[in-house]
Amino acid sequence: MRKIRNRWLQWLLVLGLMLPALPAKAAVQFSDVSAQANGWALNSIYLMAQNQVLTGYPDGTFRPGQTISKAEWSTMVYRLFDKYRPNLYATGLQKIDGFADVSNQHWAYKQISELYSHSFNWGVYGLSANGGLMFHPDIQLTRLQLADLLYSFFDTRLVDRRLSPNDVCSVVSNFKDIPVKLFQDKAQYEEASRSDGRYSPTGIIMMTSNDVLPTLFMGSGSSDCSFGTDGFSNAQASILASLQASGIMTSDEGGYFRPLDKVTRAEAVTILNRIYNYLYKNYWLADYSTIELESSGTGSGSGSTGGGSGSGSGSFSNNPNQTSYGGGGLGPNSGGWSNQSIVNVTDYFNDQGVITKDLQKNGEIETAVLPKEKRYLTIDLKSIEKVDLTVILDGKMAYLSQEELPKTISVEGVQIVGLRTQQRNPNPLRQSVTATLSVKLDLNEPQTTKKK
Known part of the structure; x- marks a missing residue:
């Protein structure tokens, strides 16, 4: 019974x-x-x-x-991304024939079997006592375990390759609950990667449910560090920084990622x-x-409680449900962000800190700035047509009209600044709406922008 x-x-x-x-x-x-x-x-x-x-x-x-299990997450991915079947189409060494703990009677056998190939390198598999490949389908996923899984998903396209190793190091070092270890000696670095049991004798990264493995970097500080030879550290750091930059999974306003919280x-x-x-x-x-x-x-x-018409309050709101310009949620045609943690990055600044884009043809500018050790950010936006700007500082949201720009804001202690343009009076009959967004970071407040 x-x-x-x-x-x-x-x-x-x-x-x-x-x-x-x-x-x-x-x-x-x-x-x-x-x-x-x-x-x-x-x-x-x-x-x-x-x-x-x-x-x-x-x-x-x-x-x-x-909470959700690893098998449940896999089933959701399988349903939403119905063309994504890496192991189903894998051949040769990439093909996984099965897992010791996922029999053909398991309720998610089909989904797991068709999704996970050997292209999933980090945080996915373990080994049984006799060396069999284990999937652990029923573990309740933590936020860090899910982040590690996401490194390999979608052909690693969730990893932002435009972030330099130093950018990645800077972002991850700002997480208060993700341990980071820096080494200036290569031998000490490599010994650290071998000594904490993160790898099995066959080289598979071990699944852990109650530990947060430290991320290892070479360097002397967050402004002077780079990747070493530990593949897992490089992968975990890259996906954490990328998820933070894209807004897919982020830390809270206090800088806590909550790695061991269950999803x-x-x-x-x-x-x-x-x-x-x-x-x-x-x-x-x-x-x-x-x-x-x-x-x-x-x-x-979307649960929106506010919007704005581009008049620009200039103040920052902590309202987690506030939607910019009546954006209406998270759909692909959304007009704005609808959650304090959403910072989308689809556009990138050139070496001069400038983005020029035809908003009519290619959509609004959506980008982000990492202040690092700088304390002030000057923002300017130029366009013949009226285009306004939404600014998010670690979850705090403000609306700036084009007339208020250029504007210098304090970014001391801020991890990430999200920026999104919004045409004030969109007209589908216009041929083009070219906007130029420029940013400049300074350690000291620019004298020319101080209010009299």
């Missing part, structure tokens, strides 16, 4: 993923999801529910705070939504998915 009961409980836990598909684009409601409690994830929850990526339970709940269902669908948007904005989505996410019907709102 006990075995039967335990098996029933186990299947109940995964029932949210096993329910029959809902009718396409059906309007859904969940009794335990509200704008007040879940505003930051509301749009993602209903988008994913409408598209059967992660559904609710028979009692009408979604259970947003319930909840609400967080999982929000992260998936952001990945979808990131791939969309970089013109990669067609490689991975045929699904078009679009809000419709009940519960599709």
Whole structure:
């Protein structure tokens, strides 16, 4: 009787993923999801529910705070990115024939078997006592474990290759709960990578559930460091910095990434939504998915409490649900950010700190600046047509009209500054709207910009 009961409980836990598909684009409601409690994830929850990526339970709940397993995450990816099947199409040494702990009777056998090939290098696999490859499908994913998984997903396209090793080091060093060790001696560096048990004798990085492995760099400080020979450190640092820059997974305002916190269902669908948007904005989505996410019907709102019309308050808001210019959520056609942690990076400054873009043809400028040790940031935006700017400083949001620019703001202690343009009076009949965004970082406040 006990075995039967335990098996029933186990299947109940995964029932949210096993329910029959809902009718396409059906309007859904969940009794335990509200704008007040879940505003930051509301749009993602209903988008994913409408598209059967992660559904609710028979009692009408979604259970947003319930944690997810590695198998559940894999199933969500499998459903949303329906063209992404690395192991199904893998050949030769890249092909994985199976896992010792995922039998063909496991409820997520098909999804796991078709997704994970040997191209997933870090934080995915372990070894059994007799050397068999282990997947650990039922572990409850931590935020750091998920970040490590994401390094290999989507052909490593979530890793921003434009971030230099020193940029990566600077970002990761600012996380207060991700340990970083710096070495000036190469032999000491290599000994550190061998001595903490991170690798199995065969070279596989070991899955850990209760530890945060330190990230190792060569150098003397966050402004003078580079990658060493430890592949796992380089991969973990690269994905953490990239996720922070893109806004897919970020630290909180205090600089805490919360690496050992378990990933909840609400967080999982929000992260998936952001990945979808990131791939969309970089013109990669067609490689991975045929699904078009679009809000419709009940519960599709973003929980926005404010907007603005480009008048520019000049002050920064901590409201996590505030949406710039009535942006309407996280969809690929969104007009703005709808969560304090969202900083999208699709455009990059040249060596002079300038971006010039035709907003009419190529969309709004979305970029970010890493202040590092600098204390002041001067921003300017020039365009014949009226174009305003949203600024996010570690989650604090402000709206600046074009008339208020150039403007110098204090960025002391700030990890990342997000910048997004917005046409004030968009007109589809215009041939072009060329805008030039420029930034300059200074250690001391520029004298020419001080108010009299």
